[in-house]
Each structure stands twice: as structure tokens, then as C-alpha cells.
Amino acid sequence: xxxxxxxxxxxxxxxxxxxxxxxxxxxxxxxxxxxxxxxxxxxxxxxxxxxxxxxxxxxxxxxxxxxxxxxxxxxxxxxxxxxxxxxxxxxxxxxxxxxxxxxxxxxxxxxxxxxxxxxxxxxxxxxxxxxxxxxxxxxxxxxxxxxxxxxxxxxxxxxxxxxxxxxxxxxxxxxxxxxxxxxxxxxxxxxxxxxxxxxxxxxxxxxxxxxxxxxxxxxxxxxxxxxxxxxxxxxxxxxxxxxxxxxxxxxxxxxxxxxxxxxxxxxxxxxxxxxxx
Amino acid sequence: xxxxxxxxxxxxxxxxxxxxxxxxxxxxxxxxxxxxxxxxxxxxxxxxxxxxxxxxxxxxxxxxxxxxxxxxxxxxxxxxxxxxxxxxxxxxxxxxxxxxxxxxxxxxxxxxxxxxxxxxxxxxxxxxxxxxxxxxxxxxxxxxxxxxxxxxxxxxxxxxxxxxxxxxxxxxxxxxxxxxxxxxxxxxxxxxxxxxxxxxxxxxxxxxxxxxxxxxxxxxxxxxxxxxxxxxxxxxxxxxxxxxxxxxxxxxxxxxxxxxxxxxxxxxxxxxxxxxx
Numbered sequence: 001x002x003x004x005x006x007x008x009x010x011x012x013x014x015x016x017x018x019x020x021x022x023x024x025x026x027x028x029x030x031x032x033x034x035x036x037x038x039x040x041x042x043x044x045x046x047x048x049x050x051x052x053x054x055x056x057x058x059x060x061x062x063x064x065x066x067x068x069x070x071x072x073x074x075x076x077x078x079x080x081x082x083x084x085x086x087x088x089x090x091x092x093x094x095x096x097x098x099x100x101x102x103x104x105x106x107x108x109x110x111x112x113x114x115x116x117x118x119x120x121x122x123x124x125x126x127x128x129x130x131x132x133x134x135x136x137x138x139x140x141x142x143x144x145x146x147x148x149x150x151x152x153x154x155x156x157x158x159x160x161x162x163x164x165x166x167x168x169x170x171x172x173x174x175x176x177x178x179x180x181x182x183x184x185x186x187x188x189x190x191x192x193x194x195x196x197x198x199x200x201x202x203x204x205x206x207x208x209x210x211x212x213x214x215x216x217x218x219x220x221x222x223x224x225x226x227x228x229x230x231x232x233x234x235x236x237x238x239x240x241x242x243x244x245x246x247x248x249x250x251x252x253x254x255x256x257x258x259x260x261x262x263x264x265x266x267x268x269x270x271x272x273x274x275x276x277x
Numbered sequence: 278x279x280x281x282x283x284x285x286x287x288x289x290x291x292x293x294x295x296x297x298x299x300x301x302x303x304x305x306x307x308x309x310x311x312x313x314x315x316x317x318x319x320x321x322x323x324x325x326x327x328x329x330x331x332x333x334x335x336x337x338x339x340x341x342x343x344x345x346x347x348x349x350x351x352x353x354x355x356x357x358x359x360x361x362x363x364x365x366x367x368x369x370x371x372x373x374x375x376x377x378x379x380x381x382x383x384x385x386x387x388x389x390x391x392x393x394x395x396x397x398x399x400x401x402x403x404x405x406x407x408x409x410x411x412x413x414x415x416x417x418x419x420x421x422x423x424x425x426x427x428x429x430x431x432x433x434x435x436x437x438x439x440x441x442x443x444x445x446x447x448x449x450x451x452x453x454x455x456x457x458x459x460x461x462x463x464x465x466x467x468x469x470x471x472x473x474x475x476x477x478x479x480x481x482x483x484x485x486x487x488x489x490x491x492x493x494x495x496x497x498x499x500x501x502x503x504x505x506x507x508x509x510x511x512x513x514x515x516x517x518x519x520x521x522x523x524x525x526x527x528x529x530x531x532x533x534x535x536x537x538x539x540x541x542x543x544x545x546x547x548x549x550x551x552x553x554x
Contacts, residue, residue, distance in 0.1 A: 025317065025320055028320070029316045029317065029320075032316055039306045039309055039316075039319060040302065040306065042316060042319035042320050042323065043302055043305070043306075043319050043320070043322055043323040043326065044323060045320055045323060046319065046320040046321060046322060046323020046324040046325070046326070046327070047323040047324065047326050047327040048323070048327075049320065049323070049324050049327075050323070050324040050325075050326075050327030050328055050479070051327055053481070202327070203546075204330070204545055254546075255546045256546075257546075258542050258543070258545060258546030259542075259543065259546050261542050262539040262540075262542035262543040262546065263539070265331075265535050265536075265538050265539035265542065266535070266536065266539040268481055268535060269480075269531075269532045269533075269534075269535030269536050269539065
């Protein structure tokens, strides 16, 4: 393991107990240096790390249920969209592309004329340069039909730069996956009538609370879980998937997640003072 | 309130409910741009923000007790030192200087020949350039006798660059305040026999668990609390202060802090789904 001058680990052995977490940090700092990610994105990532520690850095039962419900939403939506920002691009561009490829394939198996899973770049703090960098990065990873560079409509309730989006993207979507999204944007999308799936490690974030389905899980664990659940559900009837989505109770699932985190804190509080992270 | 292109709030009204938190972010991003702070420091700050939210973003009773005990330690130590890194310099250089000024004054009131509270720059990922920038920044804020630019000794158990320090600083200290310190360094200082006071928002961090006194509080709340408690204790007898420090039980205090965070998560879990951060 070596360190570059800023203290970022640059050669992490996969056997390291915190490999995934250290790799994510490295990708994000790389993202800041290449312009994909903002500095504020690094602070947001740190907040997520703390909540992930309280989850035990693993996919909980509550998260898996949310991932399964999200998979159903993305299978039955007429126009599903995944929204990509700088942190998502830096952390998981390859997985976003894999999700697009797999979900589009499963949707077309169910219905030959189904639309693809659309990938749209949306930044809370929009800069045309950063949108272009992120779109190029997604295309370099194999994404098809990336939207976001030529916005033509606005999310109501957000100021001009923050609300810009595409008619063919969230503008017409009836199912939007918003990983690591800002609370204002999540709330505005919901108020606009878009059924929203959030991926956010903070169960107390407005993004989690305002979403129809909040996946409280780490991004690079959540994306594969969604496509695995989609594969498992691919042959289910539309009405069964619709019923599963309709009966989803996001507040109850978030409450259970909070209880789980509280139990873990309590267990750690009674624990072994010699340990620590 | 305005935003610069990277999304950092640059003109925050003091009436904003999260003024202190947003100002801290702004200072840190400024610190990265001016070279005081590393990018990894932004991620660490985000982790702290999450834990601070679980504390209710206020000084708890447990934190105040730790601050009082720390004040006693800094009053009775023969050679007290405060260790400053990039995040500390960006967030609270002015308060570190105020702490030095007040504690040195109180110590000399008790004993005319008492040594000052020494300020030493110590970086986990040392770069000579960054040490120099931080020392200059501290001096520009009024710090006296800043150490760290000419290390002449090493903390045992750390590799060369990480272990460098000064004989007149932590090398001879019998009381070291380490705000926002890395776990490896905190552990090595403790193993070296230095009585350590940590300021760290994460009660599960090795830094908190290995410290003699862990202050689980936000830096800019903790530093004034320490000097206020020191003023309150300034006329106490040495033996009383020594007894207070000797009876401190860090593990129990950390356990109570964890229980408090767990209760807050549980309360929030049963709470109002319309809210969020």
C-alpha cells in the first residue's frame, strides 16, 4: 500500500479489511482532480461513510427489500431514468452502464418495444464543463444515449441552474433512480409527480424521506443488488410487480433502518474499548 | 446566500439554521484551495458532520465533562502541547491561538514560571510545504513559538514521515491536545506515554478510544469550552485538579455518548417522516 503526497492510498491490496471503503475514497479524490466531482461531494461522501459504518458496511434486509421494490419499479415503468451526478460518475460509472445494459435487456425481454433505461446527467450545482466531463466519462464506460448536455425543460420549484433537465429524461420519466441526490432536488422531483427511488446512506436525509423508495445502502453495493433483483423478477407479471410497488411503505422501512443503526450504536457502546475505526 | 461554481455557499446569513455547519464547510474547502487542508480531510470532515448530527449539533453533558477534565490537564501539565493539522488550521486557527493565549495566561497566574501552551504543527501525511503554510497561518493569527517546521525526533511506532515531531513539542509533553487526529498517530502517542486529549466527533474512532480524555464535540464548540472550564478551574489547587484527572473514566463517558446517539436515532426513527436534513 502506498500513499501519494495528499495521503490518498494509491495501491490498496484487495485483502485489506476496508478495501471497498478506501477504494471509494480514492476514486472520489481522483474525481475531484479530474473535474468530475466537486469538493462538496467529498464532504457528502464522508457523511455517507459514517452512516455506512452504523449499518455495518453491508446490505441490510431493509435495503435488500428496497432494492427489490426498486427493481420492480424500473421493470414496469414506461420511461425509467437513472440520474447521474459527479459522485455517482466517479464511484460507479461502470455499474451505472451495467445497470442500463441489464435493465434495458430485461425490459425488452418482457416487451420487445420497451424503452431503454435512460441515463441522464443532472448536477445540483450545474457547470456545463462538468456535465460534459461526466457524460464523456459515462460514454467511455459504454453508456448509450446519455442525456443532460442539452437541457430543454426545468424541474418546477428549483432555481434555473439547478432545475435544468431533459424532456426525454426526467421530464417524461415515470420512474427515476436518483443515487446520492441533494434533498432539494429529490423533493422537487417528487413534488413534480416523478416516482423517485433514492440511494442514500443517510436514512434521515430529506432525499430518503421524500423518496417513494429509499435504498439506504452504499452505491456500489446497491446497483448490483438492483440488477440481481430485476433478473429475479423479470418473468413476473406486470400486475404482481405493480402490486409489490403499490404496497411499499417507505416510512416503515426507514424506521426499521434507524432502529437497526440505534441497536448497533448501543451494542458498540457496551463493547470493547480497545477497538475502534 | 450565493453559491460559487463548485456549490460552496459563499455568503451565508448568520440566521441560517445550519450557519455554523455551512461556515465550517466553506472554511475547509477554502483550506483545500489554499493548500492548508488535504482532500482526504474533506471526507473526514463529512464523517464528523454525520456524528455531530447524531449529537444534535450541540455540546452534550458528556462532552462538557470531558472539556472540564481536559482543562484541568492543561492547567497542571508541566509541558502542555496542542497539535495542529490541516483541518484544525482551516477550521479554527483563531481559536487555537485564543486557547494558547488564555491557557498560557492562566498557567502563569498559578505559577509565574509555568511554560506556555505550546502549538505544534503535526501532519499525518507530512509535506514540508503544507507544514510551512499551516505554521504561517497560525502565526498570522497570532500564535507564538509555533513548532513543527524543524522536527528533530520521531514518535516510535510510526513510519518516518508520519512520526516526525519536535523535542520541545510532543517530544517532551506531559499533556497533548490532539484535535481531529488520525487513529494511528493517536495510538502511537499514547503508547509513547503521552497523556492524550482527543477532540473527535466519532466516539467509535480509535482516536477517541485510545485517548485519556476524549472530547466528542465539534472543534469550534470544544475549544472555547476548554478555555471557559480552565478559567473556572484556574484557582483550584493542583491536588484537586490532579484528583479530577485521575478519576476520569474515558470508557464510561464514551459509552454514555454512544447511548445518547442511539437514543436520538431511535427517537428520530419513530419521528415525523416529513422532516429530514
